[in-house]
Amino acid sequence: xxxxPLLAVEGxxxxxxxxxxxxxxDLAVREGTVHGLIGPNGAGKTTLFNMVSGVLAPSAGTVxxxxxxxxxxxxxxxxxxxxxxxxxxxxxxxxxxxxxxVMTGLHTRLSAxxxxxxxxxxxxxxxxxxxxxxxxxxxxxxxxxxxxxRAGALPYGDQxxxxxxxxxxxxxxxxxxxxxxxxxxxxxxxxxxxxLRRLRDERxxxxxxxxxxxxxxxxxxxxxxxxxxxxRIADGTPAEVRAHPAVIEAYLGAGxxxxxxxxxxxxxxxxxxxx
Amino acid sequence: MxxxxxxxxxxxxxxxxxxxxxxxxxxxxxxxxxxGQLSLGQAAFMGVGAYTGALLTVKFGTPxxxxxxxxxxxxxxxxxxxxxxxxxxTGVYLAIATIGLGEIxxxxxxxxxxxxxxxxxxxxxxxxxxxxxxxxxxxxxxxxILVARSRIGRAMEAMREDEAAAGVMGVxxxxxxxxxxxxxxxxxxxxxCLSAHVSSFIGPNEYGFETAVTILSYALLxxxxxxxxxxxxxxxxxxxxxxxxxxxxxxxMVNGLIIVVAVLFMPRxxxxxxxxxxx
Amino acid sequence: MLEQQLVNxxxxxxxxxxxxxxFTLMFGVMGVIxxxxxxxxAVGAFAALWSTQALGLPIAAALPLGALIAxxxxxxxxxxxxxxLRKAKAPELASLMVTLGATLFLYAGMAASLGTEIRRFPxxxxxxGAYDLGAVRIGTTQILIFGAAVALVVALMALVRGSRLGLxxxxxxxxxxxxxxxxxxxxxxxxxxxxxxxxxxxxxxxxVGLNFNAIQPFMGEHMMLxxxxxxxxxxxxxxxxxxxxxxxxxxxxxxxxxYVSSTFKDLxxxxxxxxxxxxxxxxxxxxxxxKRA
Numbered sequence: 001x002x003x004x005p006l007l008a009v010e011g012x013x014x015x016x017x018x019x020x021x022x023x024x025x026d027l028a029v030r031e032g033t034v035h036g037l038i039g040p041n042g043a044g045k046t047t048l049f050n051m052v053s054g055v056l057a058p059s060a061g062t063v064x065x066x067x068x069x070x071x072x073x074x075x076x077x078x079x080x081x082x083x084x085x086x087x088x089x090x091x092x093x094x095x096x097x098x099x100x101x102v103m104t105g106l107h108t109r110l111s112a113x114x115x116x117x118x119x120x121x122x123x124x125x126x127x128x129x130x131x132x133x134x135x136x137x138x139x140x141x142x143x144x145x146x147x148x149x150r151a152g153a154l155p156y157g158d159q160x161x162x163x164x165x166x167x168x169x170x171x172x173x174x175x176x177x178x179x180x181x182x183x184x185x186x187x188x189x190x191x192x193x194x195x196l197r198r199l200r201d202e203r204x205x206x207x208x209x210x211x212x213x214x215x216x217x218x219x220x221x222x223x224x225x226x227x228x229x230x231x232r233i234a235d236g237t238p239a240e241v242r243a244h245p246a247v248i249e250a251y252l253g254a255g256x257x258x259x260x261x262x263x264x265x266x267x268x269x270x271x272x273x274x275x
Numbered sequence: 276m277x278x279x280x281x282x283x284x285x286x287x288x289x290x291x292x293x294x295x296x297x298x299x300x301x302x303x304x305x306x307x308x309x310x311g312q313l314s315l316g317q318a319a320f321m322g323v324g325a326y327t328g329a330l331l332t333v334k335f336g337t338p339x340x341x342x343x344x345x346x347x348x349x350x351x352x353x354x355x356x357x358x359x360x361x362x363x364x365t366g367v368y369l370a371i372a373t374i375g376l377g378e379i380x381x382x383x384x385x386x387x388x389x390x391x392x393x394x395x396x397x398x399x400x401x402x403x404x405x406x407x408x409x410x411x412x413x414x415x416x417x418x419x420i421l422v423a424r425s426r427i428g429r430a431m432e433a434m435r436e437d438e439a440a441a442g443v444m445g446v447x448x449x450x451x452x453x454x455x456x457x458x459x460x461x462x463x464x465x466x467x468c469l470s471a472h473v474s475s476f477i478g479p480n481e482y483g484f485e486t487a488v489t490i491l492s493y494a495l496l497x498x499x500x501x502x503x504x505x506x507x508x509x510x511x512x513x514x515x516x517x518x519x520x521x522x523x524x525x526x527x528m529v530n531g532l533i534i535v536v537a538v539l540f541m542p543r544x545x546x547x548x549x550x551x552x553x554x
Numbered sequence: 555m556l557e558q559q560l561v562n563x564x565x566x567x568x569x570x571x572x573x574x575x576x577f578t579l580m581f582g583v584m585g586v587i588x589x590x591x592x593x594x595x596a597v598g599a600f601a602a603l604w605s606t607q608a609l610g611l612p613i614a615a616a617l618p619l620g621a622l623i624a625x626x627x628x629x630x631x632x633x634x635x636x637x638x639l640r641k642a643k644a645p646e647l648a649s650l651m652v653t654l655g656a657t658l659f660l661y662a663g664m665a666a667s668l669g670t671e672i673r674r675f676p677x678x679x680x681x682x683g684a685y686d687l688g689a690v691r692i693g694t695t696q697i698l699i700f701g702a703a704v705a706l707v708v709a710l711m712a713l714v715r716g717s718r719l720g721l722x723x724x725x726x727x728x729x730x731x732x733x734x735x736x737x738x739x740x741x742x743x744x745x746x747x748x749x750x751x752x753x754x755x756x757x758x759x760x761x762v763g764l765n766f767n768a769i770q771p772f773m774g775e776h777m778m779l780x781x782x783x784x785x786x787x788x789x790x791x792x793x794x795x796x797x798x799x800x801x802x803x804x805x806x807x808x809x810x811x812x813y814v815s816s817t818f819k820d821l822x823x824x825x826x827x828x829x830x831x832x833x834x835x836x837x838x839x840x841x842x843x844x845k846r847a
Contacts, residue, residue, distance in 0.1 A: 528659050
C-alpha cells in the first residue's frame with residue numbers, strides 16, 4: 001500500500017428525477033493495475049464512467065486524478081490531464097479512415113496553428129510524427145493492414161480494437177473501457193484479453209473497465225468493485241469478491257428481495273438512466 | 276478575340292460576379308456545417324457586411340481594403356454576441372437564434388434612416404470587381420483545404436460525426452463551434468461587401484430568410500465532403516435559372532425542393548468525394 | 555391609456571400563446587423543430603378568408619374550418635417529409651433542414667399562386683361593434699379572439715394532461731420504443747399530434763389575421779420569429795412555459811409599441827430570445843426538454 005491512488009472517486013452521486021443511479025460511491029484505482037467495475041444491469045456503472053470522463057455532471061461527490069480534483073472540467077480538459085475512454089456502443093468516426101481516427105486521438109498532443117496555412121516545416125514534421133505514432137498504435141492493436149480503410153467498414157471486433165487504439169493515442173495515464181468485450185466472439189475476446197494485459201504489463205497503463213464477461217474479468221483484473229442499485233456492495237480482489245455474500249445475492253437471488261427490477265443478464269443494456 | 280471576351284464579360288457580368296460571391300457564401304455556411312452546426316444567419320451576416328462596407332465607402336470614403344476588413348469584423352462581432360451562449364447548447368438553439376437574427380437585421384435596416392431605410396443604399400462606387408471576388412474565393416478555398424488536411428480538420432469532422440466522442444478525444448468543443456461561427460460570419464460579411472461594391476445598390480430585403488435558405492442549399496446540393504463541393508453547388512444553383520429560363524420564376528421553389536431532396540435522398544451531395552484529413 | 559394597452563396585450567398575448575402551444579407541442583412529442591409550422595398559420599388564415607368570402611360563412615364556422623384544413627395539411631407534410639428520417643433515426647438538424655427546404659418551397663409556392671398583396675376579411679365579419687368599460691374599449695372581435703384562444707388553450711391542456719389520449723401522447727414523447735411495447739400505436743399518435751399542432755397553428759392564423767385584419771402568404775414567416783422566441787423563453791417542449799411566455803411577449807410588444815416605438819416592437823421578441831439564451835437557457839421554468847442523445 002504505497003502512494004495515493006491514481007484515480008480516487010469519493011461520494012460520487014447522480015440523481016435522475018428522483019431516481020438515484022449512482023449513490024455515494026467510493027472507488028480507488030491504483031497506478032499500474034487493472035480495476036474491474038461489475039454489477040447487474042442498471043447498477044450505475046456506465047453512469048459512473050460518464051461522470052469520471054466528464055460527459056455527465058455528478059449531483060455530488062468528487063473525482064480526483066493523481067490528487068487533482070476534476071470537478072467541473074469539460075471532457076477535453078480531462079483528456080489533456082491523462083484520461084481516455086471507450087464507449088459501450090462503439091463510437092468511432094465511421095466516415096474517417098482508420099488512421100485518421102487514431103490521429104484524431106492525438107489531438108491534444110499536437111499544436112500546429114499558423115503552420116497549417118503556411119505548410120511550415122514545423123507543421124510537416126509534426127504531422128509526419130503523428131502519422132508514425134498512429135501507425136505504431138495500429139500495429140500494437142493489430143490493425144496495420146486496415147490503416148487506410150474507412151473505419152465504418154471494419155468488422156465489429158476490429159472497430160472495438162480501433163476504439164482502443166484511438167483512446168491510446170490520447171496518451172492516457174488512466175484508460176476507461178466500457179464493456180470492451182461486448183459483442184465479441186470467444187476468439188476475439190481472447191485476443192482482447194491478451195491486448196489488455198500487454199497494456200498493463202508492457203506500457204504500465206492503468207485500466208478501469210466495466211465488463212460483463214466474468215471469465216475475462218476474473219482472470220484480468222487485479223481488483224474489483226461491485227455496484228448494485230447504484231451502491232458499492234463489495235470491493236476487493238477477484239477471489240474476495242467472488243466469495244462475498246452480497247455479491248452472490250446480487251447476481252443470483254436479488255429477484256425476490258428487490259422486486260425484480262434489475263436482472264443480471266450480461267447481454268442487455270445496463271443504461272441506468274434516461275436523459 | 277479580346278473583343279469577344281469583352282462582350283461576353285459585359286453580357287454576363289452580373290452572373291460572373293454572382294457565381295463568385297455565392298461561392299464565398301457557400302464556403303461560409305460550409306465552415307459551420309463542417310463542425311455539425313446549422314446557422315441560418317448567413318444572409319444576415321452578409322447583409323451586415325454589405326451595409327458596413329457600403330456605408331464606410333459611401334459616407335466616409337474609406338479605402339476598399341478598410342471597408343472589407345470592417346465588413347468582416349462587424350458580423351464576426353455580432354456572431355460572438357449571439358453565438359456566445361447558444362453554442363454551449365444544442366444545434367437547434369443556434370439554428371433558431373440565427374433565424375431570429377436574420378429577421379432582426381431586416382427590421383433594423385428597414386428602419387435605419389441613415390442607411391437609407393426602406394429605399395436602401397444606392398450609388399455605391401464600383402470597386403474590387405471580378406479580380407477581388409475570385410481572388411478572395413481562391414484564397415478562402417485554399418485556406419479551408421489546408422485546414423481540412425490538419426489536426427483541425429480531423430477535429431471538425433470528428434465533431435460532425437459524434438460530438439461527445441470528439442470531446443473525449445480532447446477537442447475543445449465550445450471553442451471550435453465558436454470559431455467556426457465567427458469565421459463563417461466574417462466570410463459572409465466579406466461576400467456581402469464584395470457584392471455591394473459591384474451592384475451599386477443594396478436594400479434591406481435582400482438578406483432575409485429566403486437568402487439564408489438559398490445559401491444553405493448551395494452546401495446541401497454540393498455536399499460538404501470537401502470545401503470544393505459547396506462552391507460547385509453554388510455555381511450550379513446560380514447558373515440553373517440562367518440555363519433553364521422557365522425555371523427562373525420558380526427559383527426559390529427549386530432551391531427549397533433541392534434541400535428536401537438532398538437531405539432525404541443524397542445526404543452527401545452531388546460531389547460526395549471526401550477530402551483526406553492528413554497533412 | 556395603460557388599461558387599454560393591457561387589454562390589447564392580453565388579446566395579443568393569448569394568440570401568441572396559442573400559436574406557440576402548437577409549435578412546442580410538436581417539438582415536445584416529435585423532437586423536431588418543424589419550420590413548416592408557419593405555413594399552417596398562413597394556410598389557416600387563407601382558408602378562413604376564403605370561406606368567409608366565397609362561401610359566406612360566419613367567422614364562427616370559418617375558424618374551425620381553417621383549423622381543420624391546416625391540420626390535414628400538417629399531417630400530409632409530416633408524413634411526406636419526416637417519416638423517412640424518423641425511421642433512419644436521423645440527427646435532428648437533418649429534420650430541421652428538410653422542413654426548412656419545404657418551408658421555402660411552400661412560401662414561394664403560396665406567394666406565386668396567391669400573390670403577396672395584403673388581403674382583408676369582409677367587413678361583415680367585424681360588424682359586432684364594441685363595448686366601452688370606463689376608459690377601456692373592447693371590440694367584439696377582440697372578445698372573440700380572446701375567447702377562442704383561451705378555449706383552445708384550455709381544451710388542449712385538458713386533452714394532453716387529463717385524457718387517455720393525452721397520456722398516450724406523452725408516453726410516445728417520453729419514450730417511443732417503450733410506448734410501442736405498451737401497445738400504443740406510435741405512428742397514429744404522431745399523426746394525431748401533427749393534426750393538433752397544425753390545427754392550432756391554423757386557428758392562431760385565423761385569429762391573428764382577424765386581430766390585425768391583414769392576411770398574406772408570408773404572415774407565417776414573420777410570426778415564426780415570435781414562435782421561436784416564445785418556445786425558447788418558455789422552454790422547448792414546455793406547454794405551460796409557452797403559455798406564460800406567449801402572454802409575456804404579447805404584453806411586452808404592446809407596451810413597447812405604446813411607450814417606446816413601434817419599430818422596437820418587432821425587436822422585442824428577439825431581445826427576449828437572446829436574453830433567455832444568455833441567462834435562462836432552459837426557459838422560464840427551467841424545464842426545456844433535455845437534448846435527445
